[in-house]
Amino acid sequence: xxxxxxxxxxxFFRYGIPVPKGRIAGTSSEVKQIAEELGGRVIVKSQVxxxxxxxxxxIRLAKSATEAQELATTILGMEIKxxxxxxxxxxxxVNIIKEFYVGIVNDRKKQxxxxxxxxxxxxxxxEVAQNNPxxxxxxxxxxxxxxxxxxxxxxxxxxxxxxxxWKSFIEIVRSLWQVYVNCDATLTEINPLVxxxxxxxxxxxxxxxxDDNALFRQSELADLRDNDIEDATEIEARKFGIxxxxxxxxxxxxxxxxxxxxxxxxxxxxxGGKAAxxxxxxxxxxxxxxxxxxxxxxxxxxxxxxxxxxxxxxxRCDEVAKGVVQAVNDMSITTPMVIRLVxxxxxxxxxxxxxxxxxxxxxxxxxxxxxxxxxxxxxx
Amino acid sequence: xxxxxxQRTKVLVQGITGNEGLFHTxxxxxxxxxxxxxxxxxxxxxxxxxxxIPVFDSVKSAVETTGADxxxxxxPARNCADAIYEAADAGISLIICITEGVPVxxxxxxxxxxxxxxxxxxxxxxxxxLCPGSTKIGxxxxxxxxxxxxxxISKSGTLTYEVLYALKQANHGVSTCVGIGGDPIKGLGFxxxxxxxxxxxxxxxxxxxxxxGGNEEELAADYISRYMTKPVVAFIAGVTAxxxxxxxxxxAIIEGKEGTAQEKIKILEESGIRVAQFxxxxxxxxx
Numbered sequence: 105x106x107x108x109x110x111x112x113x114x115x116f117f118r119y120g121i122p123v124p125k126g127r128i129a130g131t132s133s134e135v136k137q138i139a140e141e142l143g144g145r146v147i148v149k150s151q152v153x154x155x156x157x158x159x160x161x162x163i164r165l166a167k168s169a170t171e172a173q174e175l176a177t178t179i180l181g182m183e184i185k186x187x188x189x190x191x192x193x194x195x196x197x198v199n200i201i202k203e204f205y206v207g208i209v210n211d212r213k214k215q216x217x218x219x220x221x222x223x224x225x226x227x228x229x230x231e232v233a234q235n236n237p238x239x240x241x242x243x244x245x246x247x248x249x250x251x252x253x254x255x256x257x258x259x260x261x262x263x264x265x266x267x268x269x270w271k272s273f274i275e276i277v278r279s280l281w282q283v284y285v286n287c288d289a290t291l292t293e294i295n296p297l298v299x300x301x302x303x304x305x306x307x308x309x310x311x312x313x314x315d316d317n318a319l320f321r322q323s324e325l326a327d328l329r330d331n332d333i334e335d336a337t338e339i340e341a342r343k344f345g346i347x348x349x350x351x352x353x354x355x356x357x358x359x360x361x362x363x364x365x366x367x368x369x370x371x372x373x374x375x376g377g378k379a380a381x382x383x384x385x386x387x388x389x390x391x392x393x394x395x396x397x398x399x400x401x402x403x404x405x406x407x408x409x410x411x412x413x414x415x416x417x418x419x420r421c422d423e424v425a426k427g428v429v430q431a432v433n434d435m436s437i438t439t440p441m442v443i444r445l446v447x448x449x450x451x452x453x454x455x456x457x458x459x460x461x462x463x464x465x466x467x468x469x470x471x472x473x474x475x476x477x478x479x480x481x482x483x484x
Numbered sequence: 485x486x487x488x489x490x491q492r493t494k495v496l497v498q499g500i501t502g503n504e505g506l507f508h509t510x511x512x513x514x515x516x517x518x519x520x521x522x523x524x525x526x527x528x529x530x531x532x533x534x535x536x537i538p539v540f541d542s543v544k545s546a547v548e549t550t551g552a553d554x555x556x557x558x559x560p561a562r563n564c565a566d567a568i569y570e571a572a573d574a575g576i577s578l579i580i581c582i583t584e585g586v587p588v589x590x591x592x593x594x595x596x597x598x599x600x601x602x603x604x605x606x607x608x609x610x611x612x613x614l615c616p617g618s619t620k621i622g623x624x625x626x627x628x629x630x631x632x633x634x635x636x637i638s639k640s641g642t643l644t645y646e647v648l649y650a651l652k653q654a655n656h657g658v659s660t661c662v663g664i665g666g667d668p669i670k671g672l673g674f675x676x677x678x679x680x681x682x683x684x685x686x687x688x689x690x691x692x693x694x695x696x697g698g699n700e701e702e703l704a705a706d707y708i709s710r711y712m713t714k715p716v717v718a719f720i721a722g723v724t725a726x727x728x729x730x731x732x733x734x735x736a737i738i739e740g741k742e743g744t745a746q747e748k749i750k751i752l753e754e755s756g757i758r759v760a761q762f763x764x765x766x767x768x769x770x771x
Contacts, residue, residue, distance in 0.1 A: 212698050213698075215592060217589075248597060315587055318590075320561070351724075363640025363643030363666065364641075365731075367721045415642045468763060
């Protein structure tokens with residue numbers, strides 16, 4: 105779960121990481137007021153959870169409070185990569201002498217946290233990593249010990265940080281590590297960390313991503329979730345414990361298990377079809393969950409056929425069949441449905457579905473082929 | 485023989501009195517897995533499965549009394565890291581963690597903690613291991629496969645069952661099936677299991693089931709071309725998965741340009757590994 109820049113900066117501030125003075129605003133008149141308080145020269149920054157805000161014109165410098173208000177009017181009406189700008193952060197403008205990059209991220213390959221630092225701050229760090237890998241310093245962190253002081257000194261040396269700023273740099277990165285650990289982050293990033301004209305280090309931008317698996321013990325952060333970046337159906341599905349991801353095809357899929365759901369989508373591709381969604385009902389799903397899943401699929405008007413692929417282990421085929429029959433009857437679903445039930449209680453399940461309009465399939469490829477075929481027969 | 489476990493492996497179940505724990509303990513027991521104990525803090529002294537399996541308050545006391553050497557974990561995600569530390573400290577040599585949704589930083593600490601111990605861990609978020617006809621530690625259904633000479637390694641749950649079933653339909657049995665799980669930070673990986681299968685006398689060829697995300701399949705391809713004499717057939721799920729979306733498993737995500745199924749398939753094929761287009765094609769690609 106991604107946090108907004110202003111939320112991340114509030115957290116940084118609490119941990120003693122210096123951030124520019126600033127406040128969040130939802131209207132241009134608020135922006136004007138904040139800009140006046142900050143002395144007029146401010147940066148107006150759109151708060152949307154996508155990269156490339158600057159390039160899209162979503163981050164602008166204002167020389168006066170009036171200009172800030174004008175810019176805010178434009179920015180608050182914008183959409184950036186499909187996301188509406190609902191709020192802007194108004195920060196005092198900072199004179200930048202030099203920029204650095206500092207971030208802590210989970211390194212999947214080494215299976216431990218890594219501190220990434222660079223003297224090439226303010227740029228897309230992935231681009232720097234690709235084009236100038238020598239400008240990036242990676243320091244692996246023992247998750248049981250935390251960052252060692254010598255590691256931080258080594259980093260300061262390798263990014264050519266002036267000596268008089270080492271102490272403050274070490275404190276900032278140590279705090280960044282605390283944020284990473286205490287918030288269960290998968291990423292905490294300052295890009296750029298700058299030296300300002302008063303020769304102080306300041307975090308001009310802030311990014312925190314929280315591990316979704318840890319939200320149960322981060323309830324305060326969980327409340328900060330911005331639903332704008334997610335499809336409304338995906339959010340709805342999550343309430344039922346269903347994983348749903350909208351795709352761009354026209355065959356609705358309901359599968360148990362994530363890997364099997366992906367494989368099912370892929371096989372549709374072999375037959376020239378395309379899945380309208382990824383949907384995993386999870387293990388041991390009840391008839392109600394199956395009902396909710398079909399409701400979600402049925403609400404998608406693009407869907408021309410439905411493919412149900414269940415490999416019963418802890419999931420019982422008869423329970424799935426009950427949910428399917430109930431959904432079809434209650435919602436009068438007429439979309440052709442190809443159903444493959446294999447595994448636990450498959451005979452009972454198939455019996456429940458017999459003598460109805462369902463199209464049965466024995467194998468996975470047969471199911472996919474039939475689902476693609478009937479999707480083409482269906483007239484919209 | 486099989487890898488990692490056999491009939492003599494003494495298994496204890498952490499979280500045995502929970503719904504999942506109890507249900508799967510019964511299934512494992514039915515499969516004749518040598519389940520010697522269960523652990524459920526506060527329930528020590530109880531018995532489950534009609535008095536067949538004793539429950540202990542701690543792993544330490546269960547190990548002292550029963551000599552358990554493997555543990556299968558069904559405790560909730562919030563207690564999972566602690567359960568793993570407890571098992572490792574009590575001298576358990578094989579931990580199989582079924583629990584889904586364990587925080588990533590918990591697993592990083594666990595991995596670091598286990599780095600200097602002799603304890604192996606499989607998972608979390610995995611279906612466990614099945615040695616057909618011998619033992620089952622986890623949740624893989626026992627009736628969809630039979631003893632044979634194919635080793636199976638997979639990041640997935642039901643997709644693995646699909647493959648076991650396809651192998652059975654084609655009259656291929658399995659030596660051991662290991663579900664390593666789909667989390668980004670986890671215990672045994674593909675290469676660890678490949679190494680074990682390479683030296684297992686009962687395994688003649690291996691099926692590897694991967695998916696989008698990370699670079700483990702690429703590492704496995706490298707391992708296979710360097711060290712494996714036994715043939716390997718692979719299947720990679722997620723050819724049609726969109727980038728930037730977590731496809732159910734925590735680790736199944738294409739990040740930037742990294743971790744696509746296409747790239748994995750290309751590297752596997754370049755290393756001389758046959759890659760199936762769909763699960764039911766796997767048997768026809770076996771040697």
